[in-house]
Amino acid sequence: MTKDLERDLGLGAVIAISMGAMIGSGIFILPGVAMAEAGPAVILAFVIAAILVVPAALSIAELGTAMPEAGGDYVFIERGLGPSFGTIAGLGTWLMLMLKGSLALYGGMFYINFIYQLPTWELAIPLLEATLPIPGVRALGITFALIFIGINLIGVKQTGGIQSIMVVIMLVILGVFVAATIVQVDGANYDGFFDEGIDGILGATALVLVSYAGVTKVAAVAEEIENPGRNLPLGLSISLGVTAFLYALIVFVLVGVMEADDLEGHNEPMAEATRLLFGETVIGGVPIGGLAVGGIIIAAVLALVSTANAGILTASRYPLALSRDKLFLERFEYIHPRFNTPTVAILTTGAVIIFIVATQNVDEIAKMAGAFQILVYILVCGALIAFRERDLEWYDPDFHTPGYPWVQLFGILSGIFIITQMEAREILGSIGIVILGFLWFKLYAADKVDREGVAKGLARREAGRQFVQDTEEQLERADEFEILIPIRQDVTREQEDALIHMAAPIVRQRGGHIRVVRFDEVPDQVPLDTAAAELSEADVEFEQRTDELVCDLEVPVEVGEIVSHDTRHAVVNFAERSSADLILARQEATSRLGTLFGRDTDWIMEHAPCDVVFVQHEQRTDINEIAVVTDRSPFNDPLKVELANAMADVLGARIRFLFAVDESAPEELLETIEDYHDELDDLCTVPVDSAIVRTDDVVSSLSSELESSDLVMLSTVTHRRLPDLVVEQRSDRLAAAIEQPVLLVHSKQTRRGSFLRPILDRLLFN
Incomplete structure (x- = not known):
């Protein structure tokens, strides 16, 4: 028996993952540092960097639809160019992600530090005027790093919903910032646009490349994407296009509203711009400027620390993947028996991030991350060419990169060119990771692996998987239950x-x-x-x-x-x-407080494509009587009767219908219910009894009537969080009051009621 992997990431999640990883350092940290390199032409650096990323993004999209495997760019390079290049790609991506996480973590601390520089009247909160020294900022970053390492070690779940909400909040805040400041852009700030020359622009491009690293982050979870043929390329294109436009627009505003001396070299340009423009604005006695600065700082800190935390999670997957493929030390495969997380990989990744935060400057971190990133992008383009040029029957991507092979060749040549324009430190680092990767593979891994690029084993595995899927579809018949x-x-x-x-x-x-x-x-x-x-x-x-x-x-x-x-x-x-x-x-019985926080069973009922039945309590060995509590539901009652009849027919049991009414119910209602039960009796193929319970306490009376039954069937509907906290559903109260096994039945055709549904149920049936 083999385990399958579940695809549950839609288009929104793809966009959120990519944009969530990009909206961070590129906006909140790097504009000021990059302007020191390129001057007002820094906007071109962000545009050029986005263009350089396009070939790799398109290649990732095609490879991801052809081989939707977890691991992303490392897997594609290892399978396409062979394990030696895969080792280089894995180490390079690991280092790049650690550097990116360090940049976000370190930069976020400068925004926290910015709070200490503000006079108390600007924020309208009692803060002391002080400034954390640089060692203090580093210490704060290391503290946050330790917290995030702990979070990842115990496996605290991160959800696509939170990521999506974060992205929406960032877009709203940044949109408000642009709208409020673009009218104050001063064209004079763009005088001397090309004073720093092409060298300055290229240097700034190398610096801001890391801003777009997140565009291909989603490739690491390609195997989890639903409908990857559509969602992967579309999600990558949308996220890259929107983020690049947003970067260019915000940098245009920052340069246009701030003097060069105020922007250049600042690690918190967004906060500084907001303070200079609105710092002393007071409306109706309310310090609007202080609130604006505070909002920007909160947004920046949330975005950057979220990126840093996600960086530890994502980066730690690469040594784990390398180790799994026998290309790295076996100890990195260790999974904690209790928390089910890669402990060694996370601890090592966290330790390197702490070292980077403690010793490197912002511009140094960004440039080295950009160098490793572009190196991996070069290898991704090469891997796509390798797959395309091999005549492989199984290689049939749902998306084909337009302009092949010219787009990939441009990606390779432009990547090599931009690396040569970097400083000696970044050039030597890129060369060093290539040499280290090759030496590591030759000395450690070469005798442990027996495969080559575009391996036959991969082709057989993919073809076999497709064969199993096709056979399964052929064997499924619509007339079976x-x-x-x-x-x-x-x-x-x-x-x-x-x-x-x-x-x-x-x-x-x-x-x-x-x-x-x-x-x-x-x-x-x-x-x-x-x-x-x-x-x-x-x-x-x-x-x-x-x-x-x-x-x-x-x-x-x-x-x-x-x-x-x-x-x-x-x-x-x-x-x-x-x-x-x-x-x-x-389904275990859930408290009303648990309902408030949302139940998985409710989500399943709401989204399932079929009928759903949840079982509570332990089943009895012998079933002689099945009780069906009817409520004249147009959907759940037929399903309950159908299931009860099928079970009773095979088990030799009988069915008992029960309906509860108020003591003061009119005789006409009782006659209607009796006729209803008679109709149900005619439909069943087993002996049937029926009873009407007249009571002012439905739960107590029904639970007494059900004592003789061996199995109870109740209707259930999806819970409304706040209403059900106030008025608990009758089926939940009844299931909790009896000891017999209970089937909570929900038909796929059941319409979800409004928030008044549980209140009306309580008024009508209690």
Whole structure:
């Protein structure tokens, strides 16, 4: 049995990942430092840098749709040009990401330091006028680095939703900044536009290249992208275009509103510009200028420390990937048994970042990161040419780079040219990483690997994967009833067995099969393919015990495992791909406070392409009576009756319909309910009883009536967070009040009610 990987990143997530990694140092740190190199022509440096990134971005998009594997640029280079170049790319990317993370972390501390320089009246908060010395800024950066290392070590989950929100907030803040300042642009500030000459522009270009490193960051999770043929190239194009335009626009404004002496060399240009323009603005006694400066500082710190934290996460994947491919020390493959994170890789990455923050200056960090970045981009363009020029049947990308091979050749030649225009330190660093990579491969890894560029093993693996997928699609038949049983990591063996035994009668009566899929959720710090490659004792036990159970059942059962960063997305996506008719899953009772923070079960009900049933409490061995609590729901009642009839028919059980009404309910209502139950009776193929419970306390009375039943079926709907915190759903209260196993049934056709739904339910049925 092999584990599959789950694709759950859409177009929005691709854009958010790329832009979230780019909107940081390029805007908040580098404009002032770069202007010291290029003067007012610094805007050209940002535009040229974006153009230099385009060939690599397009190449990444094509390679990502042809080989949607976790690992991104390193994997593409290693597979295309061979493990020796892959070693260079892996080490170079690792260093580049550590430098980028260090730049964001160090730069963010300058914005915190900026607060101490402001008079108290400007911020309207009691701060002392002081300035942290440079060692103090470095110490603050090291402190934050230690915090982020700890976060990544314990595997605190990062979500695409938070990333998306951060990007939107950044765009809003920066948009307001541009709108408020562009009217104050002074054309005189652009006098002497080319005074620093082409050398100054190229030097600034090398400095700001790191601003665009995030555009290809999403390639590291290419295997997790949904519909990569569309979302990867489109997401990369949108994120690069929007970010480049935003950079150019903001730099245009910064140069136009600030004197050269005020901008050049500043590590916090956005805050300085806001202070100079609005620092003394007071409206209605409110220091608007102070609020504006504070807003910019908060935005900068959030963006930069978020980039730094993500940098540790992303960078640590590269030594892990190199080690997994036998190109680096084996100890970097170590995964912590409790937190399931690559401990050695994270600690080493964090230590290097701390060293960089403690010893290097902002411009030095940025230039060295840019040098390593452009080196990797050169290799990416070369890898695409290698794949294109080999006649490989399996290489069939959904997206083809326009202008091949001229775009790639331009990327290679322009990259080599820009490296030659850098300072000696960056040139020697680029040459050094190439030499180090080759020597490391020859002396350490050459005798450990037996593959070459565009390896035959890769071709066979990809072709085999496609063959399995095509065969699976051919074997699926629309007339079969399929039940998907997702097994989470916290489900016990007994609970898993109970779910399968509960599904078996339905499948036996309806025909079809059961899919039992174990969903392993790993932290964002662990690449999916790394987690999928490891077969733990729990995986082996799951496979063995499921095989043993299947032998005792008279229905076909398929078993599989899926690794993902988000189990609920993985379950829904798998149900859609496999055309499941019903999801049967375990659900523990959730507190009302838990509902407030959002439940995975609600998300699954809302997004699942099929009916969903959640099981609470332990199943009884013998089932003689199945109780169905009816509520005349146009969707859930038919589904409950269908499932109850199928189970009772196979198990030789009977069905009992129960309906609760108020003590003062009119006789006409009782007659309507009796007629309704009679109609349900006619549809069933097993013995049926029915009863109407008249009560002023529905939960108490129904729980008493249900004591004789062996299995209870209730309707459920998605929870509304605040309303359900105030008025708990009747099905939740009833399920908690009884000891029998409960099936909470939700039809895919059920319409989600408004926020008044639980209140109306309480008024009508309590």
